[in-house]
Amino acid sequence: MTDSFLSVRDLVVHFPTTDGIVKATEGLSYDLDRGKTLGIVGESGSGKSVSSSAILGLHRGTNAQVSGQILLDGDDLLQLNDEQMRRCRGRDVAMIFQDPLSAMHPYYTVGNQIGEAYLVHNKVSKKAARARTIEMLDRVGIPQPDRRVDDYPHQFSGGMRQRAMIAMSLMNDPGLLIADEPTTALDVTVQAQILDLLQDLQREFNSAIIIITHDLGVVAEMADDVLVMYAGRAVEYGPTKEILVHPEMPYTWGLLSSVPDVTGDTDAKLIPIRGNPPSLLNPPAGCAFNPRCDHRDKVPGDLCTTVVPELTPARTGGNHTKRCHLANPDEVYATEILPEIAPDLVQGQA
Amino acid sequence: MLAYIVRRLFAGGILLVAMSMITFILFFAIPSDPAQFACGKNCSLAQRAQVRKGLGYDKPVAVQWENFAVGVFKGRDYPDDKSLAKSAPQLIAHCAAPCLGYSRVNLQTVTQEFKQRIPVSASLALAAFLMWIIGGIGLGALAAVWKGTIIDRGVVGISLVFYAFPTFFVGLFLLKYLAIKWQVFPVPSYISIADGGLWNWFVNLILPALTLALFYMAGYVRMTRAFVLESMSEDYLRTAKAKGLAPRKILYKHTMRAALTPLVTMAGLDLAGLLGGAVITESVFNYNGLGKLVVDSVITFDLPTVVGLVLLLGAFVIVANIIVDILYALIDPRVRVG
Incomplete structure (x- = not known):
């Protein structure tokens, strides 16, 4: 048993369908402390949103099968009944969604919707809720909050809507904030503002943040730890610095190769990961990434196509684990991948 | 908003003028002679010409329309004959403004006819409207919440049955069993509140209104179910759930508000259509409403009544449209101007 604020253990989320079981999340484990940020990275359909929604119990009332443990401050959220879970939502755990307009x-x-989040968990008057709403809108940087509180969402700009969503999520000072691609639907200039705001608020409220994204730039900026997900499994997990500098899983390499670098050499190639994300209904045997992996031939025998690799400590150490059969991933990365994606970096070292 | 309403009302007025013109033109394009109808089978040419003059059909269509239009605002006499007014004033029928014409078939002004018929049709339409809105939306929401269960299938299946059966069958069925055989209700006939009091008016209204409501309800059950399900999959419902709202609050406040909006349009137009009379139901239950008047006036070639009806029913639809648009702006803040 760990003493982390949030501790997810062997989380499994399955959706039975008429075609079979969709294995959206398989045996996911991670820990997160207050004041820290975990970035969950992966392609669409890798299970990042599904596993995080499970923390809020958003799969209850559907046919999803959720098992494992989600310990928040020592209480297993999966053991709560529906009413207890409802009280926990928005009060202990809050969530910010991708598209603030449709959310x-x-x-x-806006004021009505934000105030609602306060009223449902606190026995206060509507007036008090409104005052608190205006205070929070001011806190997240909405100008003239006492007037804008009576606006409708369509009268807000995209960035202001996301600020309002953040205000809504922080109304009850939750210990854990889950941000599901909070900047994906926003302009690039606004993205940075929203990320800054989240960091400020995190310092102020000392909350734990899970930030779900496919943008490694966001991770580098925000996250203390990174969890890379592929086909419902964690494939690499560790401190952000470790993973960005010494990635040991070919899928992570692929993600890094796909990120354009504005300051970097224009000769550096953008290398997309070939193929498509696997079906979660029928994932490939063995390592789920093997059909798209360029380094399969470096693994002896047919390990990659038959055996699911375990999460094992990385060769570079540092509390960093990866799921790969390669014997020397650190060397492959240094000699084959890094020169391709950051030639200037390699030359600088030489 | 006020400017918008005034603009819409003005446009509606112009539409009504155009409708009255078209009705006149269409009526005279028919290759049969209204004077021949009024005169009867054994009618000499001279007699027919006299009748035509008496009815005012000898004048050009444009003049007839003009007389009609003036009559709407000023009132007019039938027949409009100054010498006859002097020699035999008892033969002249005065039609006070707003005069929509004088029916030679029913021997009264169209306005009087409407005054008798509108309360009948309006009572029926409003009673049916209340029943189907409450029943349709309630059952539709129930089916959506219990989607896929026996409740859902039962509600949708039964409503489909009533949708499939023709109104006269359901009407006669209810009449035969509930009124005649088991005598749960009296055999309905329209009794105004003034004549029989609120209770008699209401009890007599139940069966015909139910007949209409069962038919309309089926559509509303299916629509409500679809809209509620659509609204349930919206992102903002996930937000509401993530806030920790109770399922009941999510359903009533967040889901239903969004689901009901498109139903307002449907309901407004359906009610407007029904205010113009329910031909079959009125016939089955022997209600002398506008629906029966429509059929009778067309069969007896009663031009003044037909023109009046076209304008009245048109006005219902135009006004309903304006009301629906205003309601829409009240419900959906995105529609509001400014």
Whole structure:
């Protein structure tokens, strides 16, 4: 048993369908402390949103099968009954969604929707909720909050809507904030503002943040730890610095190769990961990444196509684990991948 | 908003003028002679010409329309004959403004006819409207919440049955069993509140209104179910759930508000259509409403009544449209101007 604030153990989320079981999350484990940020990275359909929604119990009432443990402050959220889980939502764990326009009800004012989050967990008057709403809108940087509180979502710009969503999520000072691609739907200039705001608020409220993204730039900026997910499994997990500098899993290499670098050499290639994400209904045998992996031939025998690799400590150490059969991934990365994606970096060292 | 309403009302007025013109033109394009109808089978040419003059059909269509239009605002006499007014004033029928014409078939002004018929049709339409809105939306939401269960299938299946059966069958069925055989209700006939009091008016209204409501309800059950399900998959419902709202609050406040919006349009137009009379239901239950008047006036070639009806029913739809648009702006803040 760990003493982390949030501790997810062997989380499994399956969706039975008429075609079979969709294995959206398989045996996911991670820890997160207050004041720290975990970045969960992966392609669409890798299970990052599904596993995080499970923390809020958003799969309850559907046919999803969720098992494992989600310990928040020592309490297993999966053992709570529906009413206890409902009280926990928004109060202990809050969530910010990707598209703030569709995440807000078009027919109610921003203030009404934000105040609602406060009223549901606190026995206060509507007036008090409104005062708190204005205070929070001010805190997240909405100008003239006492007037904008009566606006409708469509009268807000995209960035302001996301600020309002953040205000809504922080109304009850939750210990854990899950941000599901909070900047994906926003302009690049606004993205940075929102990320800054999240960091400021994290320092102020000392909350734990899970930030779900496919943008490694966001991870580098925000996250203390990174969890790379592929086909419902964690394939690499460790401190952000470790993973960005010494990635040991070919999928992570692929993600890094796909990121454009504005300051870097224009000769550096953008190398997309070939192929498509696997079906979660029928994932490939062995390592789920093997059909798209360029380094399969470096593994002796047919290990990659038959045996699911375990999460094992990385060769470079540092509390960093990866799921790969390669015997010397650190060397492969240094000699084959790094020169391709950052030639200037390699030359600088030489 | 006020400017918008005024603009819409003005446009509606112009539409009504155009409708009255088209009705006149269409009526005279028919290759049969209204004077021949009024005169009867054994009618000499001279007699027919006299009748035509008496009815005012000898004048050009444009003049007839003009007389009609003036009559709407000023009232007019039938027949409009100054010498006859002097010699035999008892033969002249005065039609006070707003005069929509004088029916030679029913021997009263169209306005009087409407005054008798509108309360009948309006009572029926409003009672049916209440029943199907409450029943349709309630059952539709129930089916959506219990989607895929026996409740859902039962509600949708039964409503489909009532949708499939023709109104006259359901009407006669209810009449035969509930009124005649088991005598749960009286055999309905329209009793105004003034004549029989609120209770008699209401009890007599139940069966015909139910007949209409069962038919309309089926559509509303299916629509409500679809809209609620669609609204349930919206992102903002996930937000509401993530806030920790109770399922009941999510359903009533967040889901239903969004699901009901498109139903407002449907309901407004359906009600407007029904205010113009329910031909079959009125016939089955022997209600002398606008629906029966429509059929009778067309069969007896009663031009003034037909023109009046076209304008009245048109006005219902135009006004309903304007009301629906205003309601829409009240419901959906995105529609509001400014």
